[in-house]
Amino acid sequence: MPPVGPRSGDAIFANVERVNAELFTLTYGAIVRQLLTDLEEVEEVNKQLDQMGYNIGIRLIDEFLAKSNVSRCVDFKETAEVIAKVGFKMFLGVTASVTNWDADGTCCSIVLEDNPLVDFVELPDTCQGLYYCNILSGVVRGALEMVSMKTEISWIRDMLRGDDAFELQVKLLKQIPEEYPYKDDE
Amino acid sequence: MYCNRLYANKPELAASRIDAIGYQVGHQLSERYTMERPRFTDHLDAIKFICKDFWSELFKKQIDNLKTNHRGTFVLQDNRFRWVSRMSLDPSENGDLSQENAEAAENKAVQEPNMHLHFSCGVIKGALHNLGIACAVSADPSQLPACSFVVRIKP
């Protein structure tokens, strides 16, 4: 039965088929470690994680739109809210909040107080420049790009570096006009 | 959740790396899932643990069939292996992509099941190694969605 109206992130999270939480966390950790072994430079790992996230983001958006039943968001502000409240809950199982809007509504922060990716993780001294969760910034960037919003994303706070939360700053660079290749056939 | 995709989106990561990633995960999980149980008495005991408890934790089901030649080779068959059955039966997985990605998706469709199998083999190998059993693990996906894992214990 197709549900009527938008569904909450909780409801979707409860219904989708999920892998075991420890498997998810440990696999992500093993991938990051493998990238460090292969690429050696922390900066390169940050880039690679972001790129991987981007590739996931541009695919996740379809699943997100299909499962969440949210209607097309009217502006950046609404989109950011939906990503934080529904998107993060749906795919990561945690709720994020949106704060720190600037005056013209083109820059905000997504704040995560809880993040299953970092359970068990302690950065060694040699990896202090690593943005361990950089995949998340890529996912958000990729997903937003698929709904015609080009953004720049950077970490403001990171619990692995001793901060009290994770904070992603999302800056809207430009909104691409609505002629994106959303063809039903092909 | 969507951890499968994390590496599925990264076909450049060669099979050996996927195997290594699985190995680390299996190594860690075997410590966790054997926490409250007595030590295993022999290889069969440990293999049974993989078939029952370990598999249940990961896939919410047990291995369906276990065979052995009694000379150190074990064949573990899952009649509906979740990671590959999902791939082959879920059309949305590769649909709805914009054109730029169509080609990448095609490549991926070929590679994904293999990547999942390399990962699974790594997990099994890592878990058994940590339990003191040196072995080689390979997968036989010729009867999808059933999948067999062959464990050869090193003498």
Add this chain to the structure above:
Amino acid sequence: MIVCVAVVGHQNNPLYIQSFTDADDALKLHHIVHCSLDVVDERVNNPKKSGPTLNETFLGLLYPTENYKVYGYLTNTKVKFILVTTDLDVKDADVRNFFRRFHAAYVDAISNPFHEPGKKITSKTFAERVSTIVKSFGMSSTG
């Protein structure tokens, strides 16, 4: 009071050892831990019928010295946990409870993706958790 805890790898390589005394007896405690490893090996290879059940991770009292009692635990992955205490009247249940919590802390520590198997455990979180578990030893029977 617990004076020393240790984690020892399957080739008897020390992975973590921490003493909890003000006195300068770390060396002596390390020696005690070292000696206990042989007892663990012997206990595992020749299980006594009267001892704890066969293949149980908890190995019980390894040996009493004049001033200490030494307990052992062996995981399925052949990692040894050693506990040295000055309490002479120790409840079995308290020791079992200690090892259960200690094992859980150990599992989380080795789940850090940057931890290398077989290498020393350098995690600060682990050290803090162990210290908490040590302090609450024998205080109550909380899980």
